[in-house]
Amino acid sequence: MIPIIGKLHREQDVTVLVHSRSLVNKSVVSILKTHRFARQIAGEELSVTETLPFLQTLTTLDLGPSQIDIGMLAAEYKADSRGLTVEEFTAEAVAGATGANKIERRDGRDVVLYGFGRIGRLVARLLIEKAGSGNGLRLRAIVVRGGGEADLVKRASLLRRDSIHGQFQGTITVDEANSTIVANGNTIKVIYANDPSEVDYTAYGIENAILIDNTGKWRDREGLSKHLRPGIDKVVLTAPGKGDVPNIVHGVNHDTIKPDEQILSCASCTTNAIVPPLKAMDDEYGVLRGHVETVHSFTNDQNLLDNYHKADRRGRSAPLNMVITETGAASAVAKALPELKAPITGSSIRVPVPDVSIAILSLRLGRETTRDEVLEYLRDVSLHSPLKRQIDFTTAPDAVSMDFVGSRHASIVDAGATKVDGDNAILYLWYDNEFGYSCQVIRVVQHVSGVEYPTFPAPAV
Template sequence: MTIKLAINGFGRIGRNIVRALYESGRQNDIQIVAINELADPKGVAHLLKYDTSHGRFAFDVSHQAPYLNVAGDSIQLFSEADPSLLPWQALDVDVVLECTGVFHSRQDAQKHLNAGAKKVLFSQPADADVDATIVYGINEEELASSHTIVSNGSCTTNCIVPVIKVLDDAFGIESGAITTIHASMNDQQVIDAYHSDLRRTRAASQSIIPVDTKLARGIERILPKFHSRFEAIAVRVPTINVTAMDLSVTLNQDVDLVKVNEVLSKAASGRLEGILSYTEEPLVSVDFNHDPHSCIIDGTQTRVSHKRLVKLLVWCDNEWGFANRMLDTAVAMLAAK
């Protein structure tokens, strides 16, 4: 059975979902039937075809109202501010991928359901009353057929939670602290301009900028045992894609560097293959651009202090990896029993 998806909001994640679908060759199993985006359709087609981070799209893209044509497939375009007015029932939409970044509540998602969609998947952390928050590879088995409103978490929870789970399963974790070193985002300024967050009034290309993060709360939502046991801070750096995460954890048993890396490497080639990757090559951030994994461990940067304090460097393409997980989670939502 072909799954029918609609995308609401065609920004960085929305466009990368379309690219990921076609580049992975899954379009026989997953069909995007509609995109709702308030921007000009010519711009929609242009930005899908040409991308500064990910290069030129390998598939033909054109626009002929009211359709966006991708590799011979016709995707209907809408420009509707009110999701409840979208024709999801007529299009038999299985899952709406809610990618505007504006909506995050159950009430927001209900508008898509009222319009006829069967399920909704947020591309960002949502309010606590959604049916589930999923980090694919860790807890998608918790999905039930009755779950209609689901969050895919954030790119950073998808990056760090698998690593935490592997370490906790192997050694037990007492507590931890994380620094997210995140690429610039479109809520920042090109040159100094007004913003409610005074740090984000400053030019993104000229500073390392501390920002608020709710990552610790996101970890707790996926792994409740770690309530109040993790803290996190975040900074934005002057690059346009790829994020690094500096993870420090205190373990419940003595370890050494070799043992830690061995556990992570085995997970990458075992039960978390395709989600977690492990490398010891001398790589830099740009080398992880367009990497579909949720997280990549740089084993050369692993450190162990006093046998129980472990520090790791974890990379992710915060756009491409997350876009691939959106597709994975959407499929899992419909397969849930």
């Protein structure tokens, strides 16, 4: 399977998935675990012997750039009663990506990271991971403030090793003379600047690029417009935008982005966690009102030990305390989901874990329902709907936060914790507030860059 997956990705820009999880650049163990995880959402085991025939069939088709879910192909084929062969069924299911229907491979799009903290480094990993075909997003440069002696080596080391997300998958070398980091063959220029006005990106051969601002220093249109320098075409903020800056949650409102929009925000990790399931629940049951309580891992803007902080409680030691704080996620819902008229309130408690948070979403629904009905509906949404890349679903009775480190979904519904009583529903939504959010950022960037390719079999609408 591995050589076929790699060849399809390199030569035809085809990404092979199993239930929305990419198999590109994955190890044998990872592929087996991805198949085995299908039992959590599909209710039964999925074997590589079931998906391999579909993968082999893909090599015989004239495929264009696309994402093809062989887990879904296997599941839908099993449910199909027409007596088609695997070859016939596969050709029909991916017809939109073959022959006259296929889209042309597009030129790659330059990407610049402004800031290289937790989110910046994870976004960098994802961009490097997706660079295999050469026709997608190309990480060309990172802009940071100078940090003194051995700055470049230290930044490369932080990219190479991560206490939570593990080792970088591949090789990283440093060229201090040219101020570059070479990651898996991708040459990334490190530009030192204290302000956007100091950089002319065309001097580095960067053109028509998308700049991802990971600093959060500027959140309104006026501030973010500083990035629209020579070589930069669009700016994407990895924090909630203010004023008229669109807040985008991929899967929910990314299709509202205007082609000429140059500045947009990916909102917050918590907004991305709650908006997709909130939309799903509103679509099916109607939501009259809601409250979200996030139990959130501590972040860099808190103090390690008690010390002065401009916020009231964030100055207290993050590893030693639960800290009540505010969240802008509830108010951000209105921007990302304007059709939802229900009032949503929210608050947050920072807790002494380094990553993975949980949002407890308490909803008053428009009609009465049952726990079993809600769980079956959300499970189906996670498998078959346009939100399947945003919403995951687990039935594991012993799941805890660390189990979701590295999840690429915006949120994961915990079936065992879900509570429903008439028209009241309480959903427990896990989310990797670092990596899952970074995946959402990449999806938005892919969409605005024009390199977001269609998925087959097409999800139900």
